[in-house]
Amino acid sequence: MANQFIARRFDAMIVLDSEAIEKAMKDINFTRLLLRELSVCPKIGNYYGMSKKSLRIGEYKRLNTALLDLLKSGWVKQIYRKYNVPPPVE
Numbered sequence: 001m002a003n004q005f006i007a008r009r010f011d012a013m014i015v016l017d018s019e020a021i022e023k024a025m026k027d028i029n030f031t032r033l034l035l036r037e038l039s040v041c042p043k044i045g046n047y048y049g050m051s052k053k054s055l056r057i058g059e060y061k062r063l064n065t066a067l068l069d070l071l072k073s074g075w076v077k078q079i080y081r082k083y084n085v086p087p088p089v090e
Helices: 002-006 018-027 057-073 075-082
Strands: none
């Protein structure tokens, strides 16, 4: 992402891990980075993807069904609550 930013593929980015992007920029000697804290914290979902060129693309539907089942059963909420983190879906 740091390289894409420097290549001007986009002008701004939202960063969840500021230490990681600062290190990535430092590693490629980019020093013109300005970080600003957001005044409103967006609710960010968790998304999972699979390359269309994956050797396991045939398993996509099965994986998607398993993830949806975990969500519907409430198991995902239990994990988040165990660590005192608001679940992404209420």
